[in-house]
Amino acid sequence: MKVAFRKGNQIKFKEMERLEPQENQIRLKVDVCGICGTDIHDSSGEEQKFGHEIAGEIIALGPGVTHLEVGQKIVLDSATPCGRCGNCKNGLQELCTDIQSFYYLDQFGFAEEMNAPAISAIPYTSLEPAVACLQEPLGVAIDLVRLGDITTDSNVLVVGQGPIGLMATAIARMQGAKRVYVTDFASKVTRKKVAESLDIDGFIDAEKEDLSQFFADKPIDRVLVTAPPPALVDAINYSDKGTIISFIGIGHGDSARIEFDANEFHFKKLQLRASFASPAMFGPLALSYLIEGRVPGKELISHTFKLSALEEAMAVAQGDPLALKVIVSNEG
Numbered sequence: 001m002k003v004a005f006r007k008g009n010q011i012k013f014k015e016m017e018r019l020e021p022q023e024n025q026i027r028l029k030v031d032v033c034g035i036c037g038t039d040i041h042d043s044s045g046e047e048q049k050f051g052h053e054i055a056g057e058i059i060a061l062g063p064g065v066t067h068l069e070v071g072q073k074i075v076l077d078s079a080t081p082c083g084r085c086g087n088c089k090n091g092l093q094e095l096c097t098d099i100q101s102f103y104y105l106d107q108f109g110f111a112e113e114m115n116a117p118a119i120s121a122i123p124y125t126s127l128e129p130a131v132a133c134l135q136e137p138l139g140v141a142i143d144l145v146r147l148g149d150i151t152t153d154s155n156v157l158v159v160g161q162g163p164i165g166l167m168a169t170a171i172a173r174m175q176g177a178k179r180v181y182v183t184d185f186a187s188k189v190t191r192k193k194v195a196e197s198l199d200i201d202g203f204i205d206a207e208k209e210d211l212s213q214f215f216a217d218k219p220i221d222r223v224l225v226t227a228p229p230p231a232l233v234d235a236i237n238y239s240d241k242g243t244i245i246s247f248i249g250i251g252h253g254d255s256a257r258i259e260f261d262a263n264e265f266h267f268k269k270l271q272l273r274a275s276f277a278s279p280a281m282f283g284p285l286a287l288s289y290l291i292e293g294r295v296p297g298k299e300l301i302s303h304t305f306k307l308s309a310l311e312e313a314m315a316v317a318q319g320d321p322l323a324l325k326v327i328v329s330n331e332g
């Protein structure tokens with residue numbers, strides 16, 4: 001079977017032996033896999049498999065798997081709480097100490113087939129696979145908004161309008177926030193168009209407008225950051241007293257480190273909450289949002305490529321200002 005490997009910007013396909021699913025595992029034919037921002041930024045320098053936004057069809061069950069069936073359409077958690085460790089038993093699944101994931105099997109989604117822990121599979125119906133695979137990033141957005149603790153009195157700013165930022169914007173509006181503003185580069189016209197369809201109160205062009213000045217007379221008390229760590233420094237500056245800042249973003253090299261005025265952070269009584277949705281906990285809820293149209297899945301998909309064109313798909317996802325969510329589908 002064909003499996004994609006990445007090293008920097010280069011993609012290579014290799015023929016790999018099919019592995020029979022082991023105890024409590026499944027084997028699936030990958031229908032589609034979405035390209036995540038973390039797929040684009042490879043800083044390891046090592047050749048590796050990749051792809052974690054996966055929808056597929058079960059083609060084999062390992063011993064002990066009784067709750068799933070061959071032929072079922074499923075999506076995969078990128079990581080799943082075990083349900084057995086002390087934290088899971090105490091209702092703290094997000095702090096699971098024995099996470100189950102296809103990562104640990106060295107099996108990934110840019111391939112014709114793959115194995116995965118059966119516990120990570122979520123059956124679905126009523127969605128196209130390309131939309132269904134969005135449950136993985138949507139679960140991330142749900143967690144980001146959850147940590148933001150949005151109320152009907154909240155004035156929200158969502159920083160970044162990539163797929164996760166747009167999903168968070170839709171959910172913040174769904175949560176009944178008083179006002180929802182977003183910021184990104186207006187030159188990324190697809191992002192701006194989708195954002196403006198979500199009943200926002202304003203799109204702030206990050207290339208042209210100063211956020212501190214914009215919010216001088218519009219107090220913001222919830223900031224959802226879906227951008228690299230340097231965006232946190234600005235968020236601390238323009239946040240109103242008592243603001244909750246919820247953050248998901250990864251920096252590479254120097255951008256992984258920031259400096260800010262801790263006194264200002266303290267005196268303004270700010271809260272910074274890290275959202276790292278591993279393990280994933282909201283897959284079924286994410287699927288329901290997509291099925292019900294509460295989050296506009298189809299509108300988030302800007303490009304679709306075949307697996308054989310993965311290198312081109314990656315280039316579009318990284319460099320095309322019209323790109324939003326890029327989906328890669330299997331030919332078979």
